[in-house]
Amino acid sequence: MSLELSKKALAVKPSSTLAITAKAKELKAEGIDVVGFGAGEPDFNTPDNICQAAIKAINEGFTKYTPAAGTVSLKKAVCKKFKEFNGLDYTPDQIVISNGGKHSLTNIFNAILNPGDEVMIPAPYWLSYPEMVKMADGVPVTVHTSFENEYKATVADFEKAFTDKTKAIVLNTPSNPTGMLYTREELQAIADFVVEKDIYIVSDEMYEYLTYGEAEHVSIASLGEEIYKRTITVSGVAKSYAMTGWRIGYCGSPLNVAKAMAAIQSHATSNPNSIAQKATEEALLGPQDSLVSMRKEFNKRREYMYNRVVNMPHVTCHEPQGAFYVFVDAREATKLSYKGEVVGSAANIAKILIEDYNTAVIPCEDFAADGHFRLSYAISMEMIEKGLDRIEDFLNTLQ
Numbered sequence: 001m002s003l004e005l006s007k008k009a010l011a012v013k014p015s016s017t018l019a020i021t022a023k024a025k026e027l028k029a030e031g032i033d034v035v036g037f038g039a040g041e042p043d044f045n046t047p048d049n050i051c052q053a054a055i056k057a058i059n060e061g062f063t064k065y066t067p068a069a070g071t072v073s074l075k076k077a078v079c080k081k082f083k084e085f086n087g088l089d090y091t092p093d094q095i096v097i098s099n100g101g102k103h104s105l106t107n108i109f110n111a112i113l114n115p116g117d118e119v120m121i122p123a124p125y126w127l128s129y130p131e132m133v134k135m136a137d138g139v140p141v142t143v144h145t146s147f148e149n150e151y152k153a154t155v156a157d158f159e160k161a162f163t164d165k166t167k168a169i170v171l172n173t174p175s176n177p178t179g180m181l182y183t184r185e186e187l188q189a190i191a192d193f194v195v196e197k198d199i200y201i202v203s204d205e206m207y208e209y210l211t212y213g214e215a216e217h218v219s220i221a222s223l224g225e226e227i228y229k230r231t232i233t234v235s236g237v238a239k240s241y242a243m244t245g246w247r248i249g250y251c252g253s254p255l256n257v258a259k260a261m262a263a264i265q266s267h268a269t270s271n272p273n274s275i276a277q278k279a280t281e282e283a284l285l286g287p288q289d290s291l292v293s294m295r296k297e298f299n300k301r302r303e304y305m306y307n308r309v310v311n312m313p314h315v316t317c318h319e320p321q322g323a324f325y326v327f328v329d330a331r332e333a334t335k336l337s338y339k340g341e342v343v344g345s346a347a348n349i350a351k352i353l354i355e356d357y358n359t360a361v362i363p364c365e366d367f368a369a370d371g372h373f374r375l376s377y378a379i380s381m382e383m384i385e386k387g388l389d390r391i392e393d394f395l396n397t398l399q
């Protein structure tokens with residue numbers, strides 16, 4: 001024997017988004033005027049009614065273990081939300097409450113994958129999916145999309161990547177990093193494919209409340225009985241209710257999948273935080289006005305940012321319809337030179353921007369999107385204006 005780490009641990013890459021955000025925070029702590037476009041979390045505080053529910057829970061001594069997959073009252077609240085917002089009928093025993101959406105997703109992959117099973121992931125993707133699949137002994141299969149199709153995968157794309165080892169598709173709508181939403185028609189076509197192939201669909205709807213303009217969020221499981229039976233619908237309160245630190249995610253799934261996830265969770269972590277569960281109940285059942293005002297503010301920033309970026313030289317983007325990201329296609333910029341040297345990659349753009357312009361952006365190589373970077377508008381308007389001025393100055397120097 002030796003003290004070597006496991007092959008699994010060695011195969012996992014640390015999250016580069018967290019690394020960039022940490023770097024920006026470090027510079028800020030040194031007193032440098034940094035603009036951080038890396039944020040993957042709302043800049044708002046958790047609404048007061050939610051905080052008060054948590055304080056009440058503590059004062060009432062709701063501080064003990066709960067059932068491992070969550071309290072019955074929170075599961076019922078989640079069922080109500082699924083019914084009213086998503087048009088989905090789940091019973092409480094089909095719900096598993098976990099320590100954040102990330103935990104829900106890792107539970108799912110552990111519940112459905114055997115070693116070597118393949119999971120198709122449309123790219124650009126949120127960088128954690130492939131790592132989560134690998135941690136569950138699965139094999140992530142990247143399904144490339146195009147700018148022209150708004151970075152959305154079609155049945156033809158899935159058909160090309162499908163093998164007899166394919167077990168599931170991961171779909172993320174609204175998407176991090178692209179901000180795009182799948183339409184009802186697009187989802188119907190994918191649902192038909194999933195039913196025909198008899199595989200699972202893991203539907204990550206974490207940003208479901210954050211949609212803008214005419215964009216309609218559709219849950220793929222709502223498109224019929226057969227697709228419902230093959231869908232695991234994941235969401236959480238982190239992004240919509242500014243509750244990233246509370247760590248509550250949840251999912252609705254076929255009963256056998258829910259039971260398997262609950263069993264895994266019962267040994268791995270036991271219940272999610274009891275106080276955060278009470279806070280989540282308030283988030284889902286209490287007044288929704290904070291959500292509406294946060295969304296309004298995001299929308300203002302989104303419109304401003306899109307209009308600025310789309311008019312900058314050497315880059316382009318689609319108008320985002322959801323989440324809080326503008327996804328920038330900088331492939332042309334990477335071919336140009338900065339201070340006499342070819343820029344080459346989005347990673348180098350991010351390096352130049354942080355080192356020479358005190359501006360943090362997320363390069364998207366790890367999202368399987370070379371030549372692209374992601375800008376979050378979960379920061380103040382003042383910061384957005386300042387940061388975009390800096391990015392524009394940088395782009396104007398390219399030759």
Ligand SMILES: Cc1ncc(COP(=O)(O)O)c(C=O)c1O
Nearest residue numbers: 100101102126176206236238249
């Ligand atoms: C697409 C997507 N899904 C899931 C999550 C997980 O959210 P959390 O674990 O904070 O609930 C995130 C967070 O960044 C995300 O962007």
